[in-house]
Amino acid sequence: MPPNARRLLIAALMAGTCACARHPVARDGDALALLRVEAVRPAMPVGRAARVEGAAxxxxxxxxxxxxxxxxxxxxxxxxxxxxxxxxxxxxxxxxxxxxxxxxxxxxxxxxxxxxxxxxxxxxxxxx
Incomplete structure (x- = not known):
């Protein structure tokens, strides 16, 4: 991962914009490991889901x-x-x-x- 992307990821985690932010991280590698384990995908709105299925x-x-x-x-x-x-x-x-x-x-x-x-x-x- 490029260094700039890593910094953005850490900033997002520290800002609390991710489910992983509730865990303190000591290093960049710890943050990436938590992100892989706990990344949560938001639920897709029902209206949008129906349109995607119809298109496919x-x-x-x-x-x-x-x-x-x-x-x-x-x-x-x-x-x-x-x-x-x-x-x-x-x-x-x-x-x-x-x-x-x-x-x-x-x-x-x-x-x-x-x-x-x-x-x-x-x-x-x-x-x-």
């Missing part, structure tokens, strides 16, 4: 036939298509998606998830 609602809207197929994203099993619901939440970016069902050909694709849910329709065909 992105992922895949899967329509899979047959519904008993298993869905995998980036090599991790996500569950049965019928149990995943309307939206499979995923972080924005490129994801490897596969849909498998015994007796059917496996469907695979590289899917780009943006800031809005990406609709995907998959119909598995029976293997000969």
């Amino acid at each position: 609602a992105t992922g895949l809207r899967l329509d899979v036939m047959p519904e008993g197929a298993r869905v995998f994203v980036d090599g991790r099993a996500m569950g049965l298509a019928r149990q995943l619901g309307a939206l499979l939440p995923l972080a924005p970016g490129v994801h490897q998606v596969s849909v498998r069902l015994e007796g059917h050909a496996t469907w695979r694709a590289e899917v780009m998830v943006g800031d809005r849910p990406e609709p995907i329709q998959v119909t598995l065909t029976a293997s000969p």
Whole structure:
């Protein structure tokens, strides 16, 4: 940590602006240790929390036939298509998606998830 930042941290602790300020500190290292242990994040107001969750609602809207197929994203099993619901939440970016069902050909694709849910329709065909 740069020396100036350390001084600011100590000043904040001494001023009582942090939960750590109730403990006396002898050295900079003691203050940093207390800050790591007792730092308290203020509660997020309910109105703001709802807006943040709404903004993060992105992922895949899967329509899979047959519904008993298993869905995998980036090599991790996500569950049965019928149990995943309307939206499979995923972080924005490129994801490897596969849909498998015994007796059917496996469907695979590289899917780009943006800031809005990406609709995907998959119909598995029976293997000969």
